[in-house]
Amino acid sequence: MSSSANAEHVASYYAATANPAPERHALAGDIECEVCVVGAGFTGISSALHLAEQGHEVVVLEAARVGFGASGRNGGQIVNSYSRDMDVIEAKYGTETARALGDMAFEGNRIIRERIRQYALACDLKNGNLFAACNRKQLEGLREHKSLWERFGNRELELLEGEACQREVGSERYTGALVDHSGGHLHPLNLVLGQAAAFESLGGVIHEQSPVTGVRHGETVTLTTPRGSVRARRVVMAGNAYLQGVLPELEGKSMPCGTQIVTTEPLPDALRRELIPNDMAVEDCNYLLDYYRFTADGRLLYGGGVNYGGQDPTDISAVIRPKMLKTFPQLADVRIDYAWSGNFLMTLNRLPQFGRLNANVYYAQGYSGHGVTCSHLAGRLIAEVMRGDSERFDAFAGLPHLPFPGGRLLRVPLSALGAWYYATRDRLGW
Structure with a gap:
């Protein structure tokens, strides 16, 4: 609050x-x-x-x-499970805990859809989200991710490679993708x-x-x-x-972390079909990930980046626009109509x-x-x-609710250092 x-x-x-x-x-x-x-x-x-x-x-x-x-x-994406998935939970906290949390990993999605139906909520619900791999290592990770989620009951997954991926996202950045047809996106x-x-x-x-x-x-x-x-x-x-x-x-x-989002002007139908033909929400597999989707009125909503401690950048568009153009260079002349930030809470x-x-x-x-x-x-x-x-x-x-190393004074610089390490691994494809 x-x-x-x-x-x-x-x-x-x-x-x-x-x-x-x-x-x-x-x-x-x-x-x-x-x-x-x-x-x-x-x-x-x-x-x-x-x-x-x-x-x-x-x-x-x-x-x-x-x-x-x-x-x-937020980005408005209905993404299943947790920020750490059941394999990590099982390795750290045991089979019983992983099974208990795994049984609930897809329930939040179902609750949202139940609420929308029960109370006739007008919130621009659309189906499908896609996890995009930026290199072969991430694609292998998605293959394992698919097996893991299927083990816990999600049977609505589809692995895409090469041209099949580019038919879903009009970008040269990705080597493959995992589609979760049970996911989706909406106006949060x-x-x-x-x-x-x-x-x-x-x-x-x-x-x-x-x-x-x-x-x-x-x-x-x-x-x-x-x-x-x-x-x-x-x-x-x-x-x-x-x-x-x-x-x-x-x-x-816990630590507040800021993320930034921009929204373009409404895009022509032909351009939208070129970028995301089936209107799914997309996020990449990087540690500092990009995420994007179309709004109900045809704008591209694009977010990314993390500011540890929750401080807002001076110019949000200057932070996010280069990320957007790296994914979709064809948007170079598109106007940004909205730019904002907000905080989520991260645990160790x-x-x-x-x-x-x-x-x-x-x-x-x-x-x-x-x-x-x-x-x-x-x-x-x-x-x-x-x-x-x-x-x-x-x-x-x-x-366990673990304290951040260094306490409130050092949690921001230490988290930023860790993020730099993982972002470097992503860029190098490790």
């Missing part, structure tokens, strides 16, 4: 094309509720909606606007806005412009805001990269952090770039915990 007073959405393509949504009043005065959710992004709204469907009385506190953070700024801000409206239709309450400034733990938890307070029997902390200063006990175990082991601070305070965060799907899974698991079924939540909560 951000603590900025009266913060509005950044000037992104998503904000410019968002569906109408009301401005929710800031919390004024002292109230009580059964469950208070802190943060109105995907994690918070998914949790709130699942809980409201179970009949809980839920209040959501949001420091800015619904979807203000990563949930309303409209997805979270639609779910917020669904939550309110069930009696839920959202207070925007209500940053949490203090938390007092106890049998009843008290959350203070600039103009009021909430006393709740249970609390869900769901601010992710925008929760800085509220939960200092977690901050050393690149796995999400779910857990409890006390018996009645839960948290879910740190998706490390895979938040669109995993945040929706988090909401379902939090609702399961609150009805007394903690097995699946605890499969995540049992993962």
